[in-house]
Amino acid sequence: MEAASFNExxxxxxxLEVDRTDRRVELLLGALASTILLLIxxxxxxxxxxxxxxxxxxxxAWFGSGGSVDEQLMNIFNSPAEPENYVYHLRAWPLLYATxxxxxVAVLISVVFSVLSGIFIVEFAPERLRQTIExxxxxxxxxxxxxxxxxxxxVVVPFVAEHLISEARKESVAYVIQLDGTSILVGVFxxxxxxxxxxxxxxxxxLRAVPEKWVEGAAALGVNRWRAMRTVSLRAIRPAIVAALxxxxxxxxxxxIMLSMVAGSVGFAPNPLDGFTFFLEPxxxxxxxxxxxxxGLSVAPFGQTMYxxxxxxxxxxxxxxxxxxxxxxxxxxxxxGGR
Amino acid sequence: xxxxxxxxxxxxxxxxxxxxxxxxxxxSETVPIRVGDYAxxxxxxxxxxxxxxxxxxxxxxxWVEERMRTEDLSIAYGDKRAVKxxxxxxxxxxxxxxxxxxxxxxxTLLRSLxxxxxxxxxxxxxxxIILDDQSVDDFDVTQLRSRVGMLFQQPNxxxxxxxxxxxxxxxxxxxxKPRKKILEPIVVDALERAGLWDEVSSNLSHPALALSGGQQxxxxxxxxxxVSPEVLLLDEPCSALDPISTSIIEDTxxxxxxxxxxxxxxxxxxxxARIADRVAFMYLGDMVExxxxxxxxxxxxxxxxxxxxxxxxx
Numbered sequence: 001m002e003a004a005s006f007n008e009x010x011x012x013x014x015x016l017e018v019d020r021t022d023r024r025v026e027l028l029l030g031a032l033a034s035t036i037l038l039l040i041x042x043x044x045x046x047x048x049x050x051x052x053x054x055x056x057x058x059x060x061a062w063f064g065s066g067g068s069v070d071e072q073l074m075n076i077f078n079s080p081a082e083p084e085n086y087v088y089h090l091r092a093w094p095l096l097y098a099t100x101x102x103x104x105v106a107v108l109i110s111v112v113f114s115v116l117s118g119i120f121i122v123e124f125a126p127e128r129l130r131q132t133i134e135x136x137x138x139x140x141x142x143x144x145x146x147x148x149x150x151x152x153x154x155v156v157v158p159f160v161a162e163h164l165i166s167e168a169r170k171e172s173v174a175y176v177i178q179l180d181g182t183s184i185l186v187g188v189f190x191x192x193x194x195x196x197x198x199x200x201x202x203x204x205x206x207l208r209a210v211p212e213k214w215v216e217g218a219a220a221l222g223v224n225r226w227r228a229m230r231t232v233s234l235r236a237i238r239p240a241i242v243a244a245l246x247x248x249x250x251x252x253x254x255x256x257i258m259l260s261m262v263a264g265s266v267g268f269a270p271n272p273l274d275g276f277t278f279f280l281e282p283x284x285x286x287x288x289x290x291x292x293x294x295x296g297l298s299v300a301p302f303g304q305t306m307y308x309x310x311x312x313x314x315x316x317x318x319x320x321x322x323x324x325x326x327x328x329x330x331x332x333x334x335x336x337g338g339r
Numbered sequence: 340x341x342x343x344x345x346x347x348x349x350x351x352x353x354x355x356x357x358x359x360x361x362x363x364x365x366x367s368e369t370v371p372i373r374v375g376d377y378a379x380x381x382x383x384x385x386x387x388x389x390x391x392x393x394x395x396x397x398x399x400x401x402w403v404e405e406r407m408r409t410e411d412l413s414i415a416y417g418d419k420r421a422v423k424x425x426x427x428x429x430x431x432x433x434x435x436x437x438x439x440x441x442x443x444x445x446x447t448l449l450r451s452l453x454x455x456x457x458x459x460x461x462x463x464x465x466x467x468i469i470l471d472d473q474s475v476d477d478f479d480v481t482q483l484r485s486r487v488g489m490l491f492q493q494p495n496x497x498x499x500x501x502x503x504x505x506x507x508x509x510x511x512x513x514x515x516k517p518r519k520k521i522l523e524p525i526v527v528d529a530l531e532r533a534g535l536w537d538e539v540s541s542n543l544s545h546p547a548l549a550l551s552g553g554q555q556x557x558x559x560x561x562x563x564x565x566v567s568p569e570v571l572l573l574d575e576p577c578s579a580l581d582p583i584s585t586s587i588i589e590d591t592x593x594x595x596x597x598x599x600x601x602x603x604x605x606x607x608x609x610x611x612a613r614i615a616d617r618v619a620f621m622y623l624g625d626m627v628e629x630x631x632x633x634x635x636x637x638x639x640x641x642x643x644x645x646x647x648x649x650x651x652x653x
Contacts, residue, residue, distance in 0.1 A: 211495070213491060213493050213495035214495055214497055214498070216455070216458070216491065216495070217491065217495040217496075217497065217559070217562075218497070218507070218511070219455060219458060219484070220453065220455055220484055220488065220489035220491075220563075221484060221485065221488070221507065221508035221511070221512070221562065221563070221566060222480065222481040222482065222483070222484030222485040222508065222512050222566070223481070223507075223508070223511045223512065224480075224481065227511055228511075231507070231511055232497050232498075235497075235498065235499070236497075236498050333546060334498040334499050334500065334546040334547070334548065335498040335546075335548065
């Protein structure tokens, strides 16, 4: 009897001790998490406040097109020193257009390619091939983008300039733009290569986590392997595909260095009416624009314009996360607790 | 292959409006001979043990007819032979229970009947498996598996709605997906036969994975029934379930046996005794003994059988 009560006391003390430790850890982690949240909130607020003059001076026309965006940026950079004479006139459409175009096309190609490669790696690849491909894919996902940019500008751009751009093609658009190989084609190509590994890695992991019993259940109903993959496994991993999509799009949106190296770095809106030449025309997305003009940030109106670009990128990624969350939520409706 | 010459010329299998024909196939070195196509109304008690008479769910006699048969079936995983020269019949109208200790080859035998064992890369098969007088190798695997359905140890509904789960087999086996209007009566019927309709009729669009374990297993039964199989293979269907769900599933199985030939692998000898009409005992890949449930449990001929069932029945 006595021994039992001793134990009880000990236990109680231990529990109290554990409780105290728990509470300390909880507080510490809570503080860390709130600090990060505060930092993010502060950053967003800061960027928007800084960006405000650019938006207020241009209104909705900021998003429109008109004139050469590079010329406008130059004028802003050269504005007079007195604040009342600052130049803000900007029509940013070519940059927005380049961002949407390059990111969108690269992500679209990547998602198709990555899903197919993921299926191949998990379901059809021979064991030895799989053991080679998987580590390589994961390695590729971690390669710094500047290396892709370097390979792009040293290998792919000269190749495109030499084999795809004829004199006649150059002349056909010579009155608006100069074709030298740096182009949205190379940009999209290398961006696709860059973001595919991330998506493949996520999709492979997700496919592997699909319970074998679902695939077996489909097989037992007489459904063949490919069809079971499509109707059961791919359906089940839709949330993971969305997550991969969000991550890859975020990386593509924020890709600056590589695209500024290979996509031409000209504030030009390629014209789809040019046929195939369209793909060989240069462009410059928002992130590259910020990187290319980093040295001009000390000029107040110019800096505010760059903050405006950053604000657009921030809004896009926030919207992207939200859309991804909503899509994942609707897709995982049937998977609840099923794993 | 030899059996094919024995097929009726006008079509495949017995016509739907004539009672099923009893085929007595005499095994010999040469072509098997079939004796008597139709000799008056079928005798429901033909070939049955006396105690089996009146074994139907509502006390009616059940017409026992051969559906599947293995002949000297052996299955090996690499060098390891999991099933050795097994010859066994699967009849409609009765429940066949495969019993035996773990690793004795029951599940392998079961999975070979719908050729699911082929999913295991190293598996090799010798001997024949015959479904309705035709080797299973002659069937398209899709067709075979919709005629020989299967239920697994773990309930495995797909992450879809209840309706989509039951309709899955119907939708995915052809190239053209049938409309929901056509599917609906089939789905309802399958759910009714699996004894699940009353519980899910109002929420067919709910996720299947939100059902309880026992309901999920019955949903899987419905999913198999929807493609109207002739044989249903059950691989320890109740091992993950509580006693109440188990007894509901057992009742469902007994009710189904008049329409579908049922083979059940079970570790639970009481379960085998409760629902099986015929029992086969396997040990280390050998088919040690098979016979009427009463005989195998009550008066086993083999010592090994006695040792095994003795453990469960004292």
